[in-house]
Amino acid sequence: MGPLVPDIIGNEFNLILAMIIGIFFGVILEQAGFSTSKKLVGLFYGYDFTVLRVFFTAGFTAMIGIIVLDHFGLIDTNLIYINPYFVGPSIVGGLIMGLGFVIGGFCPGTSVCAAAIGKIDAMYFIIGSVIGIFIFAEGYPLWEDFFKSGNLGNPQMFDTLGLSQSMFAFLLTAIALLTYWGTSIIENKVNGIKKPAFRFTPYYISLAAMGLIISVSAFMFPPREDYFFEKIEDIAFVNSYPLAEMTVDEFAFKIVNKDPRMVIIDFRPIEEYKKESLPNSKSFSVDNFFEKEPDRMLRIRNNTYVFAAESELDERKMAFIATEIGYKNIKILKGGLKNFRKEILNFEPTEPSNKIEETTFKFRETAKVVIPKLIKDNKSAGPVVKKLKRVVGGC
Amino acid sequence: MKDTKYMNSYVAGVLLGILLIATFYISGRGLGASGAIKSVAVTTVHAVASSHTDNTQFYQEYTKSHGENPLKSWLVFEVFGVLIGAFLSGLYSDRVGLKLEKGPNTKTKYRIAGAIIGGALFGFGSQLGRGCTSGSALSGMAVMSTGGIITMLAIFGGGFLFAYFFRKLWI
Numbered sequence: 295m296g297p298l299v300p301d302i303i304g305n306e307f308n309l310i311l312a313m314i315i316g317i318f319f320g321v322i323l324e325q326a327g328f329s330t331s332k333k334l335v336g337l338f339y340g341y342d343f344t345v346l347r348v349f350f351t352a353g354f355t356a357m358i359g360i361i362v363l364d365h366f367g368l369i370d371t372n373l374i375y376i377n378p379y380f381v382g383p384s385i386v387g388g389l390i391m392g393l394g395f396v397i398g399g400f401c402p403g404t405s406v407c408a409a410a411i412g413k414i415d416a417m418y419f420i421i422g423s424v425i426g427i428f429i430f431a432e433g434y435p436l437w438e439d440f441f442k443s444g445n446l447g448n449p450q451m452f453d454t455l456g457l458s459q460s461m462f463a464f465l466l467t468a469i470a471l472l473t474y475w476g477t478s479i480i481e482n483k484v485n486g487i488k489k490p491a492f493r494f495t496p497y498y499i500s501l502a503a504m505g506l507i508i509s510v511s512a513f514m515f516p517p518r519e520d521y522f523f524e525k526i527e528d529i530a531f532v533n534s535y536p537l538a539e540m541t542v543d544e545f546a547f548k549i550v551n552k553d554p555r556m557v558i559i560d561f562r563p564i565e566e567y568k569k570e571s572l573p574n575s576k577s578f579s580v581d582n583f584f585e586k587e588p589d590r591m592l593r594i595r596n597n598t599y600v601f602a603a604e605s606e607l608d609e610r611k612m613a614f615i616a617t618e619i620g621y622k623n624i625k626i627l628k629g630g631l632k633n634f635r636k637e638i639l640n641f642e643p644t645e646p647s648n649k650i651e652e653t654t655f656k657f658r659e660t661a662k663v664v665i666p667k668l669i670k671d672n673k674s675a676g677p678v679v680k681k682l683k684r685v686v687g688g689c
Numbered sequence: 690m691k692d693t694k695y696m697n698s699y700v701a702g703v704l705l706g707i708l709l710i711a712t713f714y715i716s717g718r719g720l721g722a723s724g725a726i727k728s729v730a731v732t733t734v735h736a737v738a739s740s741h742t743d744n745t746q747f748y749q750e751y752t753k754s755h756g757e758n759p760l761k762s763w764l765v766f767e768v769f770g771v772l773i774g775a776f777l778s779g780l781y782s783d784r785v786g787l788k789l790e791k792g793p794n795t796k797t798k799y800r801i802a803g804a805i806i807g808g809a810l811f812g813f814g815s816q817l818g819r820g821c822t823s824g825s826a827l828s829g830m831a832v833m834s835t836g837g838i839i840t841m842l843a844i845f846g847g848g849f850l851f852a853y854f855f856r857k858l859w860i
Contacts, residue, residue, distance in 0.1 A: 295716030309766045311715055317719055318708050323771070326701035334860050338852035346699045346768035348829065351702020356831035361711035368714070375718040377820060377829040379836030387818020388840040391811050392847020396855045399790075400805015401844075402815065403722035403771065403824040407810065410772045411779030414789040415804045420726065421746075422808020425735065427723075427730040429809065430816040434747035441817060449835045470801075499792050501699060574834020599812060 295586050296369035320407055329408040331399030331415055338396055340484040341538045343477040350470040353548040357463055365515035367619055381444035398422065421472075426602045442572055446668075458520075460513045467509035471502070519584055522618065526611040533607070535614050540600055540625040543654055546661040549668065550571060555596060561603040561612050562631070572665075575602070583615055592621045599624050606630040638662060692774040694782055709831050716763065721827020723815035725768035726757040727751075735759075764824075776856075803858055818843070 299308050303625060316660045326348045329334045336342025345676035363369040400408060400419045408416035422590060430437075452462035467590050478491035492498055526532055549572060565576040576591070601609045601616070602625060609626040616624050627634060641662045646652040712720055731751055735742045742748040755762060779785040791800035815821040818840045820829070825842055829837010 296714040298714065299716045303715065308716055309763060312763045312766035313770040313773075315708065315712050315715075315720070316767035316772075317777070318772035319705075320771035320774025320776070321768065321778040322696075322701055322705045322708065322774075324775040324784075325782070326697040326698060326705070327695035329775060329779065329784065332792070332859070335852075336847045339856065339860050341860075344695070347820075348702040348705060351699050352705035353827055353830035355703050355706025356713070356827075357833060358711035359706065360831060363710070363714065371719050372834075374713055374832060375828075377834040377836040377840070379834070379839065380819065381839075383817045383819065384836050385843045387814045387816070388843020389847035389850070390814030391821065391844045392814075392849075393808030393851045394807045394812075394851050395812055395848045396807070397803050397846065397858070398811060399804065399859075400807070401722070401811060402726055403821065403823040405719070406722060406725075406768055406771050407775040410775035411785045412787045414787060415791065418801050418804035419808035419811075422805035422810075423723065423726045423804070424730045424733070424808075425810035426809035426812025426814075427727050427816055428734065428812075430813050431730070431734070431745070431747040431751075431765070437817070439748070440851070445762055446835070450833045451835045451838050452833060454835045457832070458807055465829075471822055497777060545736050553752075583828075608787075616736075625773075627733035685698045 296363065297373055297535050300331050310520070317633055320371065320410065323404060323407040324411065329411050329413065329416075331408065331413070333403055334401075335396060335399050340480045343481050346477060348473060350473060354463075354467045354470050357466070358511060361463060361512065361517075362515050365518050365521070370584070372585060375556055376450065378448050379446045380442070381446060383441055383444065386440075393575065394426075410527075429543070434629040443548075463512035463526075464509050467512065471505045471509065475506075499598065504597045519581075520647065522615045526614060529607065532610050532614055535617075537610060537617065538625045539611050539628045540598075541628050543639045543657065544639045545600060545627055545634065546665060547657065550661055550664050556600060557594075559592075559599050559601050559612075561601065561608060570669050571672055574670050575672075580612060580615065583619055592616070597623060600626070600658040602631055602634075604631050606633075634661070641663065705843055706831075707827065713831065717826065718763070719831055720767065720819065721764045721824030721828065723812065723821035724745060724764040724769070726764070726812065727816070728755075728762055728765050731759045736841075792857070794860075795858050799858065803855075 299305070300439055303311065308389055323329065324432050334345055360369065360371070360374075364371050377592045391401070391501070397428075398405075399417045400416055402420075402423055403425070405416045405419040409420055434441075450459075452459045457465070475492060481487075482489065482491050492502075495526060552573065554574070556574065558572050559573060559578045560575045561578055561580075564577055564579070567575075599617065599621070601613045602608045605610065606626065613624050613626050614668070630639075637660050638658055641655075641658040643655050643659065673677050709719060712718065727827070729785065731742070731748060734748070743750075759765075776785065789797060789800060791797065795803075811821065815825075818825055819836070820826075822841075822844060825837050826841035827837075830841060
């Protein structure tokens with residue numbers, strides 16, 4: 295599960311990858327025409343909207359890509375860098391950058407790209423940027439309060455607007471498509487081109503079709519969690535979903551014999567888990583499934599993971615999600631912990647009617663004594679520890 | 690026409706988008722640029738006056754969040770890559786050569802002054818806005834972050850807002 299840094303790819307190798315990513319970044323920017331200030335500022339004077347087209351297309355392609363990765367559980371979106379939102383500084387900083395853009399003709403990334411191929415104006419722009427940052431650093435006490443004001447954390451736009459993620463992604467791509475169309479009209483007008491901006495040629499039709507498919511696809515890939523949470527609302531569906539079961543007797547037997555291959559995944563609330571828990575058990579919440587750390591924990595081969603919750607239905611819900619995500623060797627405890635308590639911990643012997651019952655009952659008598667002791671001795675391992683930190687990014 | 694030599698903007702956009710996805714998948718972060726320039730700025734100041742950086746709050750906070758050696762950062766390596774990539778691409782398309790570009794009615798000295806002042810404003814603004822067009826606007830849009838999208842709107846909005854006053858520089 296991504297991001298691959300820091301555990302699959304080490305920090306040193308990450309720097310080498312950074313350079314390789316940079317090379318691609320440089321090639322694409324240069325090939326797109328971002329190495330000339332005249333093309334860049336064309337956006338603001340209506341004669342060349344290349345910047346806007348490349349920028350918007352890149353933005354929503356990446357957005358949809360990350361939505362798809364998230365949908366298939368390939369990236370843990372809790373770990374990736376989400377730019378913080380400081381209301382005032384974001385807006386004022388942005389406006390200052392806009393002003394710098396029209397006066398200087400570049401932005402930092404494009405100036406580096408242009409300087410690489412020998413644009414002298416870009417080299418001056420970079421010198422200017424260093425000076426600007428120097429001024430910011432030296433005068434820091436003057437604007438520190440403003441710089442740190444209006445901190446709203448790391449919200450995402452759909453939350454801010456109160457939309458669903460899919461809806462927002464759809465709207466954004468739709469706006470982008472309309473913008474392409476609108477700006478083409480302006481561009482042609484400014485440059486005195488008489489042809490209409492959109493013609494029914496295969497090129498334009500396939501472009502529009504691609505754009506539409508991408509924007510509608512936002513709805514095909516809802517955030518993973520939302521999809522599963524909706525599914526488990528349907529109780530009949532959850533009950534009919536095929537899952538391996540384990541009887542309370544087998545469960546108790548393995549506990550008594552301290553079977554190291556059986557890991558109990560406990561879905562009770564953490565407060566209850568802390569109070570008392572079974573040996574070799576781990577406390578889990580449904581959110582853990584979508585995080586990177588538990589991912590490795592549930593994938594040890596030869597282990598059997600027994601999902602335990604108060605009711606069997608809750609176990610089934612969790613096991614359904616886990617199975618769909620792709621975890622193997624999952625069993626649910628038949629009848630839930632409720633049944634386990636009734637049949638094992640508070641076992642009331644009755645007259646056995648056959649040989650099998652007799653053996654079973656005898657075992658239960660022993661388990662009834664042994665297991666509470668094991669519970670008492672078991673130090674709770676606590677919840678899944680999140681060692682992973684969000685990646686630090688930005689400028 | 691010279692422009693035809695450039696890549697189709699939509700193709701370039703999709704490629705850039707794919708690169709951005711790969712960047713997030715590998716490193717958990719987006720692309721950036723101004724951060725690297727900041728590393729250079731901080732290193733320069735440190736080399737010239739190390740006692741100054743040790744006693745000034747901004748540099749202290751920077752060292753705290755970025756580690757001891759500012760040049761050994763992800764963004765610096767990435768921007769170094771940009772230099773290489775852009776140069777190779779320029780060689781390939783025969784666009785390498787020292788050249789100062791300016792509007793048709795602008796004197797060279799105004800263009801140079803504009804580039805320095807514009808750069809300074811952009812550098813300053815990128816610190817205040819916590820990222821530039823790449824780090825904040827583009828990468829922010831990819832992860833749908835409110836901060837990034839607001840900054841993006843402000844950058845382009847600001848550009849259109851102020852464009853009229855500087856039209857002599859360009860057209």
